[in-house]
Amino acid sequence: MTIGSSSREEMLEIGRKARVAARKIALANPSLKQKALKAIAMHIRADAAHILAVNAEDLEAAKQKGLASSFIDRLALDEKRLEAVAVAVEDIAALPDPIGRITATFDRPNGLVIDRVMTPLGVIGVIFESRPNVTADAGALCLKAGNAAILRAGSDSFGTSAAIAAAMGKGLEEVGLPKEVIQLVPTKDRAAVGDMLSGLDGNIDVIIPRGGKSLVERVQKEARVPVFAHLEGLCHIFVHEQADLEMAKGIVLNAKLRRTGICGAVETLLVDRKVVSTHLPALVKLLLDNGCEVRGDAETQAVDARIIAATEEDWRTEYLDAIVSVKVVDGLEAAIAHIEGYGSHHTDAIITDDVTVANQFFAEVDSAIVLHNASTQFADGGEFGFGAEIGIATGRMHARGPVGVExxxxxxxxxxxxxxxxx
Amino acid sequence: MTIGSSSREEMLEIGRKARVAARKIALANPSLKQKALKAIAMHIRADAAHILAVNAEDLEAAKQKGLASSFIDRLALDEKRLEAVAVAVEDIAALPDPIGRITATFDRPNGLVIDRVMTPLGVIGVIFESRPNVTADAGALCLKAGNAAILRAGSDSFGTSAAIAAAMGKGLEEVGLPKEVIQLVPTKDRAAVGDMLSGLDGNIDVIIPRGGKSLVERVQKEARVPVFAHLEGLCHIFVHEQADLEMAKGIVLNAKLRRTGICGAVETLLVDRKVVSTHLPALVKLLLDNGCEVRGDAETQAVDARIIAATEEDWRTEYLDAIVSVKVVDGLEAAIAHIEGYGSHHTDAIITDDVTVANQFFAEVDSAIVLHNASTQFADGGEFGFGAEIGIATGRMHARGPVGVExxxxxxxxxxxxxxxxx
Incomplete structure (x- = not known):
């Protein structure tokens, strides 16, 4: 693997190799794929000293460039984190194998028996920012489902990703599979991303971006192949008049502050006007007392002097921070109208003791995930029981919600x- | 509805209206959708005289233009054909309603119950050539699944399609649904197709082309939204050494000559070298005697003087006519290699008494439909039990094989x- 600039012709060659490898891995039986994943985990462990040394170089360069500490934290590996990477690959090995599973059978009157069976997708392009663990996670998930992967790592984690990819290649070859089942694009050149988005002459079937909004935006705008992604998670909780206050407090606090930087964190709280006097003060006080900035409409502001006035822009903002916008609404219909008007169709929740109301919310809120009496932070493939996820999709086609092996x-x-x- | 040129702004307005209507039809319950479809069928019958009069004008214009008789036949309606159109809409009304159906349930250890439920896709754009019945079929299928439809009719059937669409609008309004659930693009202007392919500012979720290869090619090349389509149906039958000859004769004759113009018609016959002396002569003689032109490789040509030499181009040609290409291959692996190299991943069949061989064929042939001991002409939504289909897709994403309501x-x-x- 040469590190440097890759011409379009070199990228096309990567695509062709991926297609050939995809055919091999598509026909691999479940036990061979399991063996490959275990061998990959083993080689990641065996190469730990080298991977960590390269990571130290990436970290040093990132510090020299003056990159933010949160960025550097995501980039950093240590023995413990690298062991977690290996364990994650083993966890994926242990998941049920979806390929060949029959999902529907039609017995026709003429005696034909028609089975619909799960097959691999083909070649998956993953474009991610500088989180080296994604190299192993994404490659392992694609492989488990019988796909070849073309991985494009963020430039600041390039060395680390290349070291991990090299270990993965050794694992593949050890069990007799081509190392091209998981290829890392061998260049930091931004043009390679454009090449991937063009689909490499039909040799990429789907693109999955893992990173911030600007990356996803570029991918969604330019990709000539299907994309599994969400642009943002502008998640809402609607506290209905029949909401149990104690339950609402527990859920709202968790949904906002458990982790503020994930896509399932709630960004806007909608409170039914009928419980403005009973529920609203307790909820905003809880958030404020726990260090959350609250931006409210006029009625919300009246509750506590610490509340800042919300602007129109606030209803459209995914803070990914300890900030929440709060609005008083006239019941279910108004809450749904707000969510449909301002939301991102990612994850939205209602808190109510009235099942009929919850069912209407379920029917009318057009989001990938809708919840009743539970925290929006459950928007996660692991929490769904999918074992691991490569991301969450908000498109309406093929994959929606958590994107796991299946x-x-x-x-x-x-x-x-x-x-x-x-x- | 004004007939004439539509500006891009007018097309965008059609998209916005479709999105609003999509929300209404998405929330319509099954019985309302059934009522709407029955009312549509009733209004098609009530407007029969008008629809047939307009169709006569379309036919006259087509004849004046000197269009081919096969084209004019597809365009022509009479009372019997129009009644069949109405009955097809009623048949779609009677299909099971997929919306709200639970397709998976995950009971999580923490007590969360996660249901995956079927929802409408949104707004479906259908671009079709001059077959006026598609107006009713496509509109009805989209509606049944809770979607809004934007239909773009072929210019030579424009008057007939507009008359049918007007009847459908009356049916929708009669049951209190907006007529914009099914909109016909009110122009023959080709630019409108380009507007649809751009997705109308996010207001078309998927495009379905119904027509010949050049239409599908343009749509697949230019569309900025997902496309459900197949470019061609270059279907194969492999006659394995363990094939029962009588069964092979019945299947091959049916697959080639029952109807030669449909996408599931077989185009290339692959015959195992081990049965060249026993099976090949009988099969090619049967085809020749039934008026089929046979283009064969050297070994096939040796069988009968009527056989023309096949060129490399023949293995890549979807004849859609009473022509078949025939090649002798060295067993299963060679047959699969030929199909993967030249096929269109639409529908391919094997004839063999060996189930293990059939299973290998099933695993390794990467086509939307693979058959064992049955005619390729079963590649059809009706034959699959889907009730009706809007087409067959060969893409790997979302919809594959027959595209019906579900x-x-x-x-x-x-x-x-x-x-x-x-x-």
Missing amino acids: QLTSFKYRVRGNGQTRP | QLTSFKYRVRGNGQTRP
């Missing part, structure tokens, strides 16, 4: 007959 | 809790 598949129809011809 | 859906996750917060 979502990285396609399907085909197998038809068994005994000589049937069509009349 | 394939015109998306999904969301509904999460029910009782106060859960994430640790």
Whole structure:
């Protein structure tokens, strides 16, 4: 692997190799894929000293460039973190294998038996920012579902990602699979991203961006192949008039402050006007007392002097920080209208003791994930029982919500007959 | 509805109206959608005289233009054909309603219950050539799955399509639904197609082209939104050494000659070298005697003087006519290699008495539909039990194989809790 600039022709060659490798891994049986993942974890451990040394160089360069401490923290590996990377690969190895699973059977009156079976998607392009663990996570998830992966690492984690990818290649070859099942784009050149977004002459089937809004925005705008992604998680909680206050307090606090930087963190709290006097003061006080900035409409501001006036812009803002916007609304319909008007169709929740109201919320809020009486921070493939996720999608096509191993598949129809011809 | 040129702004307005209507139809309950479809069928019947009069004008204009008789036949309606159009809409009304169906449930250890439920896709753009029945079929299928439709009719059937669309609008309004659930693009201007392919500012979620290869090619090349389509159906039958000859004869004859113009018609016959002396002569003689032109490789040509030499181009050609290419191959692996190299991933069949061989064919042939001991002409939504189809897709994303009501859906996750917060 040469590090440096890659011409478009070199990128196309990566695409062709991925397609050939995709065919091999698509036909690999479950136990071979498991063996490959275990061998990958083993080689990541075996190469730990080298990976950490390269990571130290990446870190030093990042510090020289004056990159933010949060950025440097995401980039940094140590023995413990690297062990977690290896364990995550083993966890993926242990997941059920989706390939070949029959998801529907149609017995036709003419005796034909039609099975719909899960198949791999093909070649998956993953474009991510400087989080080296994504190299292993994304590659392992793609492989588990029988796909080849083309990984494009953030330039500041390039050395670390390359060291991890090299270890993964050794694991693949050890079990007799081509190392091209998981390829890292061998360049920091930004043009390579454009090449990937063009689909490499039909040799990338789907692109998954993992990173901030500007990356996702560029990918969604330029990609000529399908994209699994969400641009933002502008999540809402609606506290209905029939909400249990204690439950609402627990959920709101968790949904906002457990981790503020994840896509499932709540950004806007909608409170039913009928409980402005009973619920609103307790909820905003709880948030304020726990260090959260509150930006409210006029009615909310009246509750506590610490509340800042919300602007129109606030209803459209994914803070990803200890800030929340709060609005008083006239019941369910108004809450749904706000969510549909300002939301990002990612994850939205209602708190109410009235199941009929919850069902209407479920039907009318057009988001990938809708919750009743639970925290929005459950928007996560692990929490859904998918084992691991490569991200969350808000598109309406193919994959929606958490994207785990099963979502990285396609399907085909197998038809068994005994000589049937069509009349 | 004004007939004439539509500016881009007018097309964008159609998109906005479709989005509003999509929300209404998404929330319509199954019985309302059934009522709407029955009312649509009734209004098509009530407007029959008008629709047929307009169709006569379209036909006259087509004849004046000197269009081919096969084209004019597809364009022509009479009372019987129009009644079939109305009945097809009623058949779609009677199909099971997919919306709200739960396709998976995850009971989580923390007590959360997660349902994955089927939802409408949104707004579907259908671009079709001059077959006026598609107006009713496509509109009805989209509606049944809770979607709004934007239909773009071929210019030579424009008057007929507009008359049918007007009847459909009356049916929608009669049951209290907006007529914009099914909109016909009110122009013959080709620029409108480009506008649709751009996605109308996010107000078209998927495009379905119904027509010949040049239309599909343009749509796949230019569309900025997902496309459900197949470019061609270059279908194969592999006659394995363990094939029952009588079964092979029945299937091959049906797959090639039942109807030669449909995408599931077989175009290339692959015959195992081990049965060149026993099976090949009988199969090619049967085809020749039934009026089929046979283009064969050297070994096939040796069988019968009527066989023309096949060129490299023949293996890549979807004849859609009474022509077949025939090649002798060295067993299963060579057959699969030929299909993967030359096929279109639409529909491919194997004839064999060996189930293990059939299973290998099923695993390794990467087509939307793979068949064992049955005719490729079963590649059809009706034959699959889907009731009706809007087409067949060969893409790997979302919809693959026959696209019926259930394939015109998306999904969301509904999460029910009782106060859960994430640790």
